[in-house]
Amino acid sequence: MTAVRVTKCSQRFGSRTIFRDVSFEVAEKEVFVILGGSGCGKSTLMNQLIGLLPPSEGEIEVLGHVITGPEGAAGRHAMQRRIGVMFQSGALFGSMTLLENIMLPLEMLTDLPPEGREAVARVKLGLVGLGHATALMPAEISGGMARRAGIARAMALDPPLLFLDEPSAGLDPITSAELDKLILDLRDDLGTTFVVVTHELASILAIADRCIMLDRNAYPDAGGTIAEGNPRTLRDEDTHKMVRAFFRREIPQIEPV
Amino acid sequence: MVGQVTARLRAEERDGTTVLVVSGRLDAQAAGHLWREALRAARRAKSMALDLTTLEYCDMSGAALLIAAETAHAKPVSLIGASPQTEAMLERARVAAAVPPPAAKDARSPGPNIVTAVGDSIAFLGEVLLAVLTLPARVRMLRLRDLLRYADQAGVRSIPLVLLLGYLMGLILAFQSAVPMRRFGADLFVANLVAISLLRELGPLLSSVILAGRTGSAFAAEIGSMKVNQEIDALVTMSLDPVTMLVLPRLIAAVLVMPVMVLALDVAGLLGMATVMKGFGYPLVTVMHQVQSAATALDLFGGLFKGMCFGSAVAVIGCRAGLSTGVGPRAVGQAATAAVVGGIVATIFLDGLFALIFYRLNI
Numbered sequence: 001m002t003a004v005r006v007t008k009c010s011q012r013f014g015s016r017t018i019f020r021d022v023s024f025e026v027a028e029k030e031v032f033v034i035l036g037g038s039g040c041g042k043s044t045l046m047n048q049l050i051g052l053l054p055p056s057e058g059e060i061e062v063l064g065h066v067i068t069g070p071e072g073a074a075g076r077h078a079m080q081r082r083i084g085v086m087f088q089s090g091a092l093f094g095s096m097t098l099l100e101n102i103m104l105p106l107e108m109l110t111d112l113p114p115e116g117r118e119a120v121a122r123v124k125l126g127l128v129g130l131g132h133a134t135a136l137m138p139a140e141i142s143g144g145m146a147r148r149a150g151i152a153r154a155m156a157l158d159p160p161l162l163f164l165d166e167p168s169a170g171l172d173p174i175t176s177a178e179l180d181k182l183i184l185d186l187r188d189d190l191g192t193t194f195v196v197v198t199h200e201l202a203s204i205l206a207i208a209d210r211c212i213m214l215d216r217n218a219y220p221d222a223g224g225t226i227a228e229g230n231p232r233t234l235r236d237e238d239t240h241k242m243v244r245a246f247f248r249r250e251i252p253q254i255e256p257v
Numbered sequence: 258m259v260g261q262v263t264a265r266l267r268a269e270e271r272d273g274t275t276v277l278v279v280s281g282r283l284d285a286q287a288a289g290h291l292w293r294e295a296l297r298a299a300r301r302a303k304s305m306a307l308d309l310t311t312l313e314y315c316d317m318s319g320a321a322l323l324i325a326a327e328t329a330h331a332k333p334v335s336l337i338g339a340s341p342q343t344e345a346m347l348e349r350a351r352v353a354a355a356v357p358p359p360a361a362k363d364a365r366s367p368g369p370n371i372v373t374a375v376g377d378s379i380a381f382l383g384e385v386l387l388a389v390l391t392l393p394a395r396v397r398m399l400r401l402r403d404l405l406r407y408a409d410q411a412g413v414r415s416i417p418l419v420l421l422l423g424y425l426m427g428l429i430l431a432f433q434s435a436v437p438m439r440r441f442g443a444d445l446f447v448a449n450l451v452a453i454s455l456l457r458e459l460g461p462l463l464s465s466v467i468l469a470g471r472t473g474s475a476f477a478a479e480i481g482s483m484k485v486n487q488e489i490d491a492l493v494t495m496s497l498d499p500v501t502m503l504v505l506p507r508l509i510a511a512v513l514v515m516p517v518m519v520l521a522l523d524v525a526g527l528l529g530m531a532t533v534m535k536g537f538g539y540p541l542v543t544v545m546h547q548v549q550s551a552a553t554a555l556d557l558f559g560g561l562f563k564g565m566c567f568g569s570a571v572a573v574i575g576c577r578a579g580l581s582t583g584v585g586p587r588a589v590g591q592a593a594t595a596a597v598v599g600g601i602v603a604t605i606f607l608d609g610l611f612a613l614i615f616y617r618l619n620i
Contacts, residue, residue, distance in 0.1 A: 094585045112289035112318075120285065120321040123353045127317070131356025139585030157285050158316035185349065189342045190316055 001028045002061075003161050003193040004049060009058030010222075011044050017222035018044050022058070024212050024228060028160075031187055031194040031207045033231065036214035037246070040223050042197045043088070043165060045214070049195060050085050050163050051076035063161055081109070084154030088165045090146030092138040098125060098149045099134040105156045124152040127182060129175065144171045148179070155186075162186075164196045168203045180206045201247065204231050215242050262290045264312075264319070268298045275302035276337070277326065280311035283319030292322055299326040299334075310338030320350035381577050385508065388500040395501060404506040411472040411507075412514025416521055419467060423522035426459060427451060427529025435537060444537060448544045449551035451530040455523050456556040462608055464518040465567035468511060469600030473575035476507050477596035480579025481589040489580070504576040508569055515568030516561040523560070555620050563611050570607055571600040 003026045010020035018041040026032040034042050047053040048060060051067050060068045063082050065075035092101050102121035106112050112120060125131055128148040138146055147167060154162055164183075168176040180203055186192045198204060204211065208231045218224035227234050227243045235247035245252040264287035267278045277298055281287065299305060307323060309315070315323070324347065327334045339347070392399060435447045480503055483489055492499050527548065534544045578596040582588045 095587055106285065106289075106318075110285045110289040110318075112285065113292050116289060116292040116322070116325070119325045119354070120288070120318045122356075123317055123321040123324070123350045126353025126356045127349065131353060137585065139583075139588075155317065158318055185345070189345050189349075 002026065003028045003030070003063060004032070004195060005059075005061040006045075006049070007059045007061075009045070009048060009055045009060060011041065011048065011053070012056040019214060019216075019223040019225075020057075020219065022212075022214070022225050024225070026193060026195055026210075028193050029187055029191045030209045031183060031196065033204050033208040033211040034195065034197045034214065035199055035204055035211055035231075035246070037199070037216070037242075040214040040216045042199075042214060046163060046165055046195075046197050050083065051080055082159055082161065084157065084159040084162045086147070086150040086154040086162070086164045086167060088147075088169070089143075090138070090148075090150035092146055092149055092153070094138050097135050097137055098130060098141070098152075101138070101149060102153050102156050105153065109157060121152075121156070124155055125149070127155070128152045129178060144175060147171070148175070151179070151182075158190065158192075160191070161193045161195070164194065164198075166198055166200075167196060168198065168200045173202075176200070176203060177206070179203075183207050199246075201249070205235070213243055213246065217242075263287050264291060266291045266295055266298075268302075269308075271306075274304045274306050276306045276308050277302075278308040278311065279323070280313075282314040283312060283322065284314070284316050285318035288318045288322040292325070295322060295326045296329045299329040302330060304332070305330045306335045306337055307339075308337040309340070309343055312338075312340070312343060315343045315346055317346065317350055320346045321354070323347060324350055324354055377581075378577065381580075382573065384500050385504055385573060388498060388505055392501065392505065395498065398497060398501040399505055399509075400502070404510055407507050407510035408514050410475065411468060411510055412517055415467055415471050415518065418471070419464060419518050419522050420525045422463060422467065423455075423460075423525030424529040426463060426522075427455065427526030427531075428533055429529075430454065430459075430526070431530040431533035435533060439537075445539065445543070445547060448530060448534060448539075448547035452527060452548040452552045453556060455526040455530075456552050456560045458560075458608070459526065460519045460523040460560050461515075461564035461567055462604065464515060464522050464564055465571055465604040466601055468515065468518070468568055469571045469575075469597050469604065472511065473571045473578075473596040473600040474593040476572065476575035477578040477582075477592040478589055480576055481582035481592040484580065484582045485584065485589060499580065504573070504580075507576055508572045511568040511572035512565050515564040519561055519564035523557070559611075559615060559620055563608070566607055566611075567604045570603040574599040574603055 005025050007023050009022045011018045022045065034045060036042050044053065048055045049062065054072065055068060058068065059066065062079045065079040066072060067076040067079055092098070093104070096104065099118065099121050102124050103117045106117040106120055110117075122131065122134060125134055128151050130145060130148055130152065133141060133145060138149070141149070147170070151164065151167060154164070168179055171179065183194055183196070184207060187194060194207075196207065210229060211231045211234070212225050213227040213234070214223055215226040216223040218226050226240050227238050231247070234243055238244060241252050244250065264279060264281035264283040267280075269276045269278060275298065277295060279291075307326070320343075336344070336347075431447050431451050434450055435444045438444045438447055480489075483503070489499050492502060531541055531544050535541060575596040578592040578599060582592040
């Protein structure tokens with residue numbers, strides 16, 4: 001079954017077209033990575049998928065809910081109750097401890113008693129290696145810890161679909177590898193689907209079942225998709241110069257005009 | 258996600274062992290529904306087993322419930338019929354839950370006591386004074402464009418508010434005092450009363466309150482956000498003095514705009530008073546004459562000078578609140594509040610001091 005279906009999506013801001021005609025499907029229980037260089041529209045696409053930004057054109061369906069078009073508001077609302085999102089900065093609530101941050105969705109959206117909320121939240125924080133930091137405020141932790149706490153909050157309700165924006169950026173290699181393992185374990189054990197925006201090469205190769213690569217120069221006047229498939233296959237076989245440069249960490253050759 | 262509950266719990270006695278049979282889909286919602294019942298049964302059981310044969314799905318919240326039941330039982334619990342996925346989930350949740358919760362935070366270091374706070378404030382005043390004295394040597398750090406922007410923000414943009422409040426204040430003061438004074442046939446002297454009150458006291462006082470509310474808080478929030486974003490640290494590492502670059506332009510702007518604000522408030526207040534007097538039938542020439550006979554140039558300039566002093570206090574307190582901002586977004590709000598409260602308290606304190614000094618000097 002398809003968890004996410006994107007059909008010919010475009011995004012324009014004024015006269016500037018960020019990307020156009022982006023189409024892809026994410027199957028259930030799949031780790032799907034959106035990758036590309038800075039400024040290619042990865043986060044914009046992510047914002048479209050989680051219902052924060054209506055696309056200029058195209059249709060998006062998430063977990064069976066169409067979230068675009070005139071009827072999209074109801075679909076967005078229903079979809080947002082079934083997904084978890086980790087934002088790049090963690091987006092933790094500054095006035096609450098880490099534990100309270102995780103307990104908030106449990107309090108609002110389940111019937112768990114207070115001690116149950118706390119036990120579940122402790123497990124979620126323990127999973128991302130923050131079991132020792134439950135009482136800390138977001139202002140007291142590092143950026144990497146905030147990102148991990150953001151993942152724990154996204155997982156609070158064990159949603160079937162998780163969106164992660166740059167989960168391993170700024171993390172040390174060991175924590176990053178632990179996070180990759182957690183993503184794969186959750187996919188295998190719970191069947192969670194992941195849509196991950198990242199450009200951490202090691203992480204992409206470790207976790208991605210499939211990926212699309214965006215490039216801001218895919219069209220003469222706009223960005224778009226330049227590759228889609230398994231990242232290891234793309235690394236070894238793709239002939240597009242930007243894909244090759246990305247996976248081999250090369251500086252792309254600019255052709256003279 | 259509050260909705261249909263998809264899991265069930267049944268307690269059975271098998272050979273002296275209480276077996277908790279969990280079936281269906283054990284997710285966060287179902288765990289919430291079963292939590293108290295499961296823990297109650299686990300505490301009551303002498304010997305316990307968990308039968309998960311008919312458990313179709315168990316997520317991390319469900320695993321947390323099963324572990325909580327094991328912990329509540331406080332004795333070894335045997336698992337029956339758990340699928341490999343459920344076992345993996347339980348194992349992962351056990352490891353995650355095994356991290357000991359942090360020890361209660363040590364009693365926080367006592368907050369700054371009043372002596373430290375006063376000491377810090379005096380030290381900051383010293384820094385500002387030093388920055389003023391050494392300004393000729395680093396005049397490049399005082400950016401004229403910033404100074405004009407703050408003057409515009411603090412002064413020009415507040416003039417409509419100052420005029421409105423001044424006019425209303427003059428109007429109300431004149432009207433309220435005219436009613437009792439009329440009984441003694443002294444309503445003409447309302448002009449004297451309002452003129453002296455406005456020029457000496459209310460003009461600078463009210464202008465300073467407006468400055469503290471509009472500008473002192475803005476100074477604190479701006480500098481506080483810069484501190485949170487490490488912009489102050491960036492200035493220091495570039496060998497640029499934050500006090501000279503951030504505090505002095507705001508201080509100078511506040512000192513420069515305050516006399517203008519006070520004057521505008523005085524004029525608007527006198528106009529308000531004149532409106533009431535005209536309503537009571539006094540010609541404007543008479544009112545003007547009363548004002549001239551009651552108020553002296555010393556009253557006017559004394560008020561303007563007080564305004565400058567109040568303005569400098571509000572600016573320094575606002576900037577200090579910004580520079581002492583803690584960490585986190587809440588700290589910026591606290592700094593802004595501290596700036597307004599501190600600015601108003603300092604204004605009234607200084608006003609009392611001026612009353613004493615002016616009395617001793619017979620002004």
